[in-house]
Amino acid sequence: MTNAIGFLFVYNQNYLIILNKKMLKSNIKYPVAFDSVQEKLIEISKVNIENKENLICKDCNESFVAVLNHQTPHFKHKPKSNCTANFESYVHWVTKELFKEIKSINVPELLIDDLFEKQREKFQLLYNKIIDSNIPEELRFEFKNELKRNLTDAQVLQIDKIETEKEYKTDLGNVLIDIVTLSHNEKVFIEPFFSNPINQEKKNKLSEIDTSTLMLNLFDFIEYFGSNFELETLKKYLISDEGKNWVYIKKEDFDIFLNNYENYLSEEIKRFNPVIVLYENKKEEILKINNKLSKLFNKKDIIEKKISILQNKVYDLGKEI
Numbered sequence: 001m002t003n004a005i006g007f008l009f010v011y012n013q014n015y016l017i018i019l020n021k022k023m024l025k026s027n028i029k030y031p032v033a034f035d036s037v038q039e040k041l042i043e044i045s046k047v048n049i050e051n052k053e054n055l056i057c058k059d060c061n062e063s064f065v066a067v068l069n070h071q072t073p074h075f076k077h078k079p080k081s082n083c084t085a086n087f088e089s090y091v092h093w094v095t096k097e098l099f100k101e102i103k104s105i106n107v108p109e110l111l112i113d114d115l116f117e118k119q120r121e122k123f124q125l126l127y128n129k130i131i132d133s134n135i136p137e138e139l140r141f142e143f144k145n146e147l148k149r150n151l152t153d154a155q156v157l158q159i160d161k162i163e164t165e166k167e168y169k170t171d172l173g174n175v176l177i178d179i180v181t182l183s184h185n186e187k188v189f190i191e192p193f194f195s196n197p198i199n200q201e202k203k204n205k206l207s208e209i210d211t212s213t214l215m216l217n218l219f220d221f222i223e224y225f226g227s228n229f230e231l232e233t234l235k236k237y238l239i240s241d242e243g244k245n246w247v248y249i250k251k252e253d254f255d256i257f258l259n260n261y262e263n264y265l266s267e268e269i270k271r272f273n274p275v276i277v278l279y280e281n282k283k284e285e286i287l288k289i290n291n292k293l294s295k296l297f298n299k300k301d302i303i304e305k306k307i308s309i310l311q312n313k314v315y316d317l318g319k320e321i
């Protein structure tokens, strides 16, 4: 896994709660606004006479006030604002807007552990079947330990087109997708989350739509860089494979990946074959020696019995003298 920004995130449930309470309160100091004329994001440091009247909050579409004479210059709502936004919804819309400027992202490897439940079961069945029928039971642990835990490698996803907040109908109910990317006419969904990762219900709906989906952890980003982040830093994070993992893989791709893994397993079994042969040979040798030993022990018992009979005879004869 590439570590594009050069740090690792640690997920901490307790800290999440503390941070959420802090960030969900009103009076949020926003580092970024939306320029409704230029239709792009603007950092507080880029405010000037030309754009300052056009800067809005995308949650409520009201104007932002730029607070420049402050230790931490920032945007804020006007005092009588009706905006119901919190920091979570703010980071969401900034991310959605920023994605419109991004032409490609690094996507992470597909881990077996991340597979959608039903796909995971299908994988496990095949995995066990192949290993059980090819590897002796005593060697399975060692063999499995060496196997890779991913179905695909990390790669680059080109983004030709992007749509945000698209609603899809499924038999399980409607579902709103935050970011829909199009790459060579192929869709990939991206779902940013802050405090609520995608749950099983949503995963089931994604499986109905059958579109590969990445989950994007924005909480880790804010935890690390703070709420007064720079746009360029967030952009780098969105492009990197940090904080992303697959939550659903479309059926057609999954079948290909499964097939690839099956081929990989056959290769690994071939590579492991000398160990199996060695083990089988040793096993045979050990069996032979054990057989000999048990025969010798039998003989030993008979000889010891004969010895003790003769010894008793000598003893009895001695008493008669």
Ligand SMILES: [Zn+2]
Pocket: 057, 058, 059, 060, 061, 062, 077, 083, 084, 085
């Ligand atoms: Zn607002």
